[in-house]
Amino acid sequence: MDIQHKLQSNFGLQSSNTLKFPAIAEYFIAVASEAELVSAVTYAKQHHLPIRILGGGSNVLMAPQIDGLVIRIDIMGQRVFESGDSVSILLGGGENWHETVRWSVERGLSGIESMALIPGRVGASPVQNIGAYGTELKDVLRTVRAYHVTSGRFVELSNSECQFAYRDSLFKHFPGEYIITEVELQLFRQQDASIRYAALQNYFDQQHITQPGVQQVFDAVCAVRRSKLPDPEILANAGSFFKNPVISEQQHQFIKQQWPNLIAYPDRPGFMKLAAGWLIDQCDWKGKGTANVGVYDKQALVLVHFGGGQLTELLQLAGEIQASVYVAFDVQLEIEPQAFPFN
Ligand SMILES: Cc1cc2nc3c(=O)[nH]c(=O)nc-3n(C[C@H](O)[C@H](O)[C@H](O)COP(=O)(O)OP(=O)(O)OC[C@H]3O[C@@H](n4cnc5c(N)ncnc54)[C@H](O)[C@@H]3O)c2cc1C
Structure with a gap:
């Protein structure tokens, strides 16, 4: 061609x-x-x-x-296969992620409703195993179809072959090697009603919703996210700029003695995941920066570009934030967005 x-x-x-x-x-x-x-x-x-x-x-x-x-x-397409309660959907890699979530919610399907409003395309969603409010892509992904550049062949990878972890996958470790063209998700007609994140529970309490349906979870996620995160169309950003660091239970206890309000969630056995935004906030970064780039004033985890700036300015600010968090907590923050081109 x-x-x-x-x-x-x-x-x-x-x-x-x-x-x-x-x-x-x-x-x-x-x-x-x-x-x-x-x-x-x-x-x-x-x-x-x-x-x-x-x-x-x-x-x-x-x-x-x-x-x-x-x-x-830009490869588009949606194909649906139903079998009892379970529904399998095959999505072209160019489909918009949020529109896909909306489309599934409108059909009463459960599985990805708490990942509403994550920007980007379906093809990128397995790369960092996107996640929000207690759900990760790995919880619903069945297969990935990708073009393997070195062999010149299309391959189909199962969920376990994708080697998913927190904001991580096989694809991150071989950048440019697998080009994802299609993703198969496993959704359900029966909803998993578990609400794992306090931010959503507060929203439901305020709205007097006791048993939220799929549409209500979707609406809650959209409302909470809009109140916390800047819309990139209005204020340029790449979402969370740092990953939430995972540290040993022992180190967590040590930090907590000095910082009793430390925000942390259990991770794999023996490890805790810290809220990176909280660590940055304690170092007093919210709203700080230069004329062109800065730390978002409502959420310290988000770095923003006001316009007229360069990537180097943002990376300098990120380096200063990493250094101050390291001095205060002895914790190394890792940058979440990918270098483009990769090194
Ligand atoms: C406001 C905001 C909020 C966000 N919130 C979240 C959140 O809650 N949770 C979360 O996990 N992420 C979040 N993100 C990050 C981002 O939305 C996701 O990582 C998303 O999956 C990126 O999709 P994209 O199409 O924009 O990928 P891009 O930014 O274009 O690419 C990201 C990486 O994936 C690679 N890639 C892209 N497409 C393919 C493909 N088809 N095959 C192989 N490799 C590919 C690229 O080379 C690059 O390395 C947020 C970002 C913003 C701006």
Whole structure:
């Protein structure tokens, strides 16, 4: 398939990353089918161009100049297979994640309602195993279909083969190697009514809702998120800038002696997950920064770009935040968004 007419050179990506940093791709193509994807990869291989995969740009730290070929996955499609209470949906990698959640909720399906309003596309959702309010993608994902660049073949990976962990997966460890074209989710007609996060419970208490349905969970998540997180269309950001650090139970006890209000949740046995936003807040970063970049004044975990700034400014601020948290708590914060291009 000839895709050269779709190739663009020196393509601006400022509006294709939610931090809205200026960025120029050497070459860019948006692929709408697996056949176009294969042709684009073949072209890149023939011309010795590194391949960079892009979705909605909501979890990337874009460098000003991006060498090689940026391939955006625009592959659409929704297929539904029902069997009793269980419903399997196959989604093209270019589908919008939040619209997919809305679509499933409107059909009364349960499984992803608490992951409403996470920006980005379905194809990126397995990369960092997206999660919110007690649910992670790994809880509902059945299979991933991906193009394996080195072998030049399509592969189907099961849930366990994706090696999911907190904000982590196989795909993060082999960037550019697997290009996700389709994701299969397992949803349910019966709802799992567990409400695991206090923020949602407070919302239901205030609204006098005792047994929230799927639509009510969706509405609650949207309302709580809108009150806490800036809309990237209004104030550029990439969501949580740091991962919640996981530390040993022993270290947790040690920090808690000095900071009794420490916010932490149980992780795997013997480990606790700390609220990174709380740690940053204790170091008094909320609302601080420079004229161009800063820490969001309502949520210390979110770094924002007011406009006119560069990625280097944001990374400098992030470094200062990491240093102060390390001095105060002896905890190393890890940046969540991915370097683009990866190093
Ligand atoms: C306001 C805001 C709130 C957010 N809240 C959350 C949250 O609650 N929970 C959460 O987990 N995340 C959250 N995020 C982060 C982000 O929305 C998710 O990581 C999302 O899955 C990124 O999707 P994307 O399409 O924008 O990916 P991109 O940013 O375009 O790409 C992210 C990474 O995935 C790779 N990639 C993209 N598409 C593919 C593909 N098809 N195949 C292989 N690799 C691919 C890219 O190369 C890159 O390394 C938030 C972001 C914002 C801006």
